[in-house]
Amino acid sequence: MEKLFDITLKNRKILYKILKNTPKEALLEIPPGFRNNIWWNIAHVVVTQQRLVYGRSNLPMRMSNELIDKFKKGTVPDGTATDDEMEEIEGYLFATAEWIQQDYENGIFKNFDPYTTTPGVVLECVEDALAFNVFHEGLHLGVILSLQKALMK
Secondary structure: HHHHHHHHHHHHHHHHHHHOOOOHHHHHOOOOOOOOOOHHHEEEEEEHHHHHHHHOOOOOOOOHHHHHHHHHOOOOOOOOOOOOHHHHHHHHHHHHHHHHHHHHHHHOOOOOOOOOOOOEEEEOOOOOOOOHHHHHHHHHHHHHHHHHHHHOO
């Protein structure tokens, strides 16, 4: 499990760097051929990790329902983001990764509601959710890199 936590943290560092080094207008822009933006993808991975790990374990998620509802699966960006919202997600990039590792090591994930993901991966326990989350974040990092390339044209 240590390796999954390490990979997640490394990915979050990349996302943080993108968030800090990309102008806000570019973070919010949706290039032709895309249905979301860099900002939505970054916020989405943070929200999804909470939903997959805490939500499927029937534990309280550690962020507001407002953020969860705005960036969960099936949502699309509205083209806006407040500075407060961006700072909140920025803080969650690392905090949520650290909390999950601590909570896992403290054994709080005792129950898990099985779930079949969009790609058809069946998650039967929290360890499955943590492993799938690494895959999910990698997919969205790939989308972000494609968005960056599209914005440079």
